[in-house]
Amino acid sequence: MATSTGWFYWAVLSAVFAALTAIFAKIGIQGVDSDLATLIRTVIIIVVLSAFVGLTGKWTNPLSLSPRTWVFLGLSGLATGASWVCYFRALKIGAASQVAPVDKFSLVLVALFAVIFLGERPSLREWSGIALVASGVLVLAFKR
Known part of the structure; x- marks a missing residue:
């Protein structure tokens, strides 16, 4: 377990900005x-992040990255794009107070995928929290 709580x-902050x-x-x-x-x-994200990377001196030649890095960042970008398209479509037709919590079912999926693909082993306490999130999503999904 990491000793830093940073x-x-x-x-x-990510959660606050995601809510906004x-x-x-x-x-x-x-x-x-x-x-x-x-x-x-x-487009706005590209402009803001480009300025941030440039102004903070974090720019490096992307061509120097390994092919493996390119593949997985590319896959991550494709998944992000698909997620955003689906999220905005859901938000267009549904209530934000319903769409956003269901979208956060990704928390449960991340935990499962991390176990399967990354070999992570959440504690019983962490699994309990993950189960509570899943329960909340089910309550919203079957609200009729």
């Missing part, structure tokens, strides 16, 4: 095709 603060993403997107996609909205969002 990851936790970044994860909390859902709210801002729900407001922003009114009267706009969800795929076009996803493209606009992506």
